[in-house]
Amino acid sequence: MLALIGLSDIVRSGNERPRLAQRLALVPARLVVGLLGAAGVLIGVGIAVWVGYNVFVERQPEFRGDPFSLQPLGIAPLLVIVGVSFLRSAFGRSDTNEA
Numbered sequence: 001m002l003a004l005i006g007l008s009d010i011v012r013s014g015n016e017r018p019r020l021a022q023r024l025a026l027v028p029a030r031l032v033v034g035l036l037g038a039a040g041v042l043i044g045v046g047i048a049v050w051v052g053y054n055v056f057v058e059r060q061p062e063f064r065g066d067p068f069s070l071q072p073l074g075i076a077p078l079l080v081i082v083g084v085s086f087l088r089s090a091f092g093r094s095d096t097n098e099a
Contacts, residue, residue, distance in 0.1 A: 034090035040083025047076035 051072045054063040065072030 030090045033086050037083045037086025037090060040079045040086065042083075044076040044079030044083060047079070048073060051076070 051063075051065065054060055054065070055072070063072070
């Protein structure tokens with residue numbers, strides 16, 4: 001996996017356009033990073049929705065947070081930010097190789 005990520009850095013930093021074989025070698029690394037990003041976004045949004053439901057609709061017995069603080073959100077915003085960053089790096093186009 002680390003070799004594929006290293007290959008990704010080499011391909012993105014080069015001045016010439018990557019060949020088809022190099023692009024195909026990057027597909028597994030991009031898929032893994034994309035899946036991790038999607039999982040981070042889904043988990044973060046799920047936590048935020050669950051906290052919002054418990055604060056504004058109906059408080060569940062499992063919810064122990066103070067409804068007037070941001071503490072119950074915990075790591076949800078960070079998961080969403082990192083997940084979106086992973087998705088952009090996995091599936092976004094880089095302008096360095098465009099002529």
